[in-house]
Amino acid sequence: MPDEVVQSEATETEQVTEEVKEPEVKEDNEPETETKQEEAKEVEETKEPTNIEDAESDELVQIKGQLTDKENEVTDLTAKLKKSEAKVDDLKTQVKSLSTVVESLVENKVKAIPEEFHGLIPDGDAVSKLAWITKAEESGIFTKQVQNVEIGKPLELTQDDPKAVSKMSPQQKMAHYFSQAFSRN
DSSP states (O other): OHHHHHHHHHHHHHHHHHHHHHHHHTTOHHHHHHHHHHHHHHHHHHHHHHHHHHHHHHHHHHHHHHHHHHHHHHHHHHHHHHHHHHHHHHHHHHHHHHHHHHHHHHHHHHHHSOGGGGGGSOOSOHHHHHHHHHHHHHHTSSOOOOOOOOTTSOOOOOTTOHHHHHTSOHHHHHHHHHHHHHHOO
16 A cells, blocks of 8 residues: 555655646647656656556455455365264264164173173173174073983974984884974874
8 A cells, every 4th residue: 555655655756746847848849749758758757657556456356255265265174163063972872872772782792691701701892892792602602502302212303403313223114203293283
């Protein structure tokens, strides 16, 4: 802005010098061309500051436009940030509720496991404990198969296991067949 004030003062002094020079130029033909050239230079000089002012005003308009664009971007980003923060809060509450559910599942499963296997359960968070207990249950570690077999009696076989029937002796096969045939009635 100080440049504009200085330029406006300079243009006023140039105008004053133009008024003084005009009466002197009219006497000769050659000085008229010189004065016309001088006037053209002065006009160009006066136009340059306006061109500079126009350029500066154009730059200001562009900068203001960029500033408003940036402000719009900032408002959009703050709105997105608030939405994400709300999502984060929702997810935190979900995580807390799910972690309590997982912990209660682990406690129930640990109670169902015999005391002798409690030392095998790994330390750590509830999710890792639940994963280990699930794998252990699938493998059958905690289940004991106790067979009450009377000594001297033949084992009864079902037809679910054809390999077991094929390995029987002929006497066992006949006993198996008759037990199956008469149990159906």
